[in-house]
């Protein structure tokens with residue numbers, strides 16, 4: 736009995752407490768080093784604003800996905816046709832930003848115009864960690880400094 740109670744408390748605490756940091760150092764994404772603090776911040780924004788549809792792992796299977804007329808994009812696939820205007824290439828940060836800002840309202844993704852700039856920049860970087868391709872290939876912003884967005 737006592738064991739069961741301990742287990743319940745433990746499960747509750749790990750589900751609701753602050754998640755352990757996922758990034759212990761910078762990660763090279765699209766040929767550019769992104770600081771861990773930016774990725775941690777982006778992970779929080781993603782968990783709060785995006786995971787309900789795109790899923791915690793980015794595979795498009797979040798809890799709200801079922802209620803949408805169109806399935807949310809699988810962000811692990813590394814294909815961004817709706818962001819690049821149909822071209823099968825990695826998008827720039829500017830393109831990802833613009834896509835998230837505008838949303839894809841006719842397909843069920845809301846606009847995120849209200850997000851603070853730093854949150855937007857951080858989530859752009861974080862979403863690249865969901866698709867392996869960004870660790871394998873340089874993207875259009877390779878070699879430029881990454882956004883300075885820091886911890887929240």
Ligand code: HEC
Pocket residue numbers: 780781784785786787788789799803805806807808814815816817818819831834835839842843844845847858862
């Ligand atoms: C209410 C559900 C919902 C939420 C919340 C949501 N999205 Fe989406 N997202 C979608 C849908 C639906 C699509 C379009 C899928 C399609 O039709 O191709 C999409 C598409 C995208 C795309 C375009 C992929 C491509 O093909 O270029 C990106 C990038 C994206 N979402 C990122 C995000 C980010 C980052 C957040 C959080 C800030 C977010 N989404 C929040 C539902 C959602």
